[in-house]
Amino acid sequence: MKKYFKVFLLSLSTQFQYRSNLVMWLIVAFLEPVVMVMVWSSILGDRPEIGGYGRSDFVLYYLSTTVAWYFVGGVFSGRVGQAIKQGEINKSLIKPYSVVMEAMAGEQAWKVVSLALSLPVVALLWHLFGADYNLQMTWFLALALLVSIIFGASIFALIEALIGITAFWFVEVWPIGEVIGVLRNLFGGILAPLTLLPLYIQRIAVYLPFKYIFYTPVNLFMGRVENPLREIGIQGLYVGVLYIFYKYLWKQGLRRYEGIGG
Numbered sequence: 001m002k003k004y005f006k007v008f009l010l011s012l013s014t015q016f017q018y019r020s021n022l023v024m025w026l027i028v029a030f031l032e033p034v035v036m037v038m039v040w041s042s043i044l045g046d047r048p049e050i051g052g053y054g055r056s057d058f059v060l061y062y063l064s065t066t067v068a069w070y071f072v073g074g075v076f077s078g079r080v081g082q083a084i085k086q087g088e089i090n091k092s093l094i095k096p097y098s099v100v101m102e103a104m105a106g107e108q109a110w111k112v113v114s115l116a117l118s119l120p121v122v123a124l125l126w127h128l129f130g131a132d133y134n135l136q137m138t139w140f141l142a143l144a145l146l147v148s149i150i151f152g153a154s155i156f157a158l159i160e161a162l163i164g165i166t167a168f169w170f171v172e173v174w175p176i177g178e179v180i181g182v183l184r185n186l187f188g189g190i191l192a193p194l195t196l197l198p199l200y201i202q203r204i205a206v207y208l209p210f211k212y213i214f215y216t217p218v219n220l221f222m223g224r225v226e227n228p229l230r231e232i233g234i235q236g237l238y239v240g241v242l243y244i245f246y247k248y249l250w251k252q253g254l255r256r257y258e259g260i261g262g
Contacts, residue, residue: 003102004101004102004105005105007102007105007106008105008106008108008109009109010106011105011106011107011108011109011110014109022110022113022114022117023117025114026114026117026118026121029066029069029114029118030066030118030121030125032062032066033062033063033065033066033125034125036058036062036191036192037055037058037059037062037129040053040055040058041055041058044058050196051193051195051196052195053193053196055129055131056131056132056133057133057222059125059126059129059131059133060131060133060222061193061218061222063122063125063126064218064221064222065189065190065214065218066118066122067115067118067119067122068149068152068214068217068218069111069214070111070112070114070115070118071111071115071149071153071217072149072152072153072156072213072214072217073111073153073156073213073214074104074107074108074110074111074156074157074160075107075160075177076103076104076106076107076157076160076164077160077161077163077164077173077176077177078164078173078174078177079102079103079106079107079164080099080100080103080160080161080163080164080165080167080173081163081164081165081166081167081172081173081174082167083099083102083103084099084164084165084167084168084253084257085167089254089257100161100164100165103164104157104160104161133222135221135222135223136223137221137223140228141220141223141228144220144228144229144232145217145220145221147232148216148217148220148228148231148232148235149217151212151232151235151236151238151239152212152213152214152216152217152235154239155209155212155213155235155238155239155242156213158239158242158243158246159180159209159242161246162242162245162246162249163176163177163180165246165249165250165253166249168249168252168253168254168256168257169253169256183208183210184210184213186201186210187201187204187205187208187210187211188205188210188211188213188214188215189205189211189214189215189218190214193215194211194215209238209242212231212234212235212238216231216232216235
């Protein structure tokens with residue numbers, strides 16, 4: 001693990017060298033929740049709520065989803081694909097080393113710095129929107145939320161790893177990543193709370209892993225999950241299934257890689 005921690009520290013130092021880029025990405029990241037809150041506020045009009053969501057609910061939902069990215073998200077499939085194409089995968093063949101773990105460790109640095117910068121922005125936007133929300137957080141829900149975040153992050157990371165290792169078979173991995181990103185935004189509750197979307201989308205979302213990445217942790221935080229243990233259980237199931245699928249594809253990819261001479 002020390003070698004991956006060194007990658008994290010190196011990436012962390014790099015983040016501070018490009019502070020202007022970091023601030024720009026942060027501004028872009030928070031434009032989406034601001035726009036979405038304004039859109040839903042316009043739709044609400046004089047009504048107190050839509051589908052159980054009032055103005056403060058929308059503010060908390062979109063701000064929480066944005067911040068959740070720094071806990072759960074982090075795109076690194078491109079790094080994995082590039083490492084495979086450039087032959088860095090050879091390190092995995094001669095010693096215990098994972099290019100997937102290396103890419104994931106490097107991505108964590110960006111998330112840590114962005115999270116630290118995002119908290120004051122969240123507080124400012126919460127104040128500017130004049131939101132008021134009474135969170136009912138118990139020790140049980142806090143523990144459930146922690147586990148849910150870990151499982152959500154694991155699902156996200158495994159999907160990113162799966163996208164990355166398709167580089168064994170495809171020239172570019174980014175088109176697959178783009179498609180997955182669209183599906184994640186739609187069926188993962190990033191564009192809008194799933195309960196406000198058409199019923200057929202809600203039904204499809206139940207059978208896909210995307211709902212359990214951001215939507216489940218955010219709704220646990222907001223106290224909107226009736227059966228936390230059931231949702232966490234499904235998250236754990238997806239982690240297991242995706243991990244098995246990843247290990248299988250990884251082995252198949254290595255065989256193909258070795259078969260064509262690395």
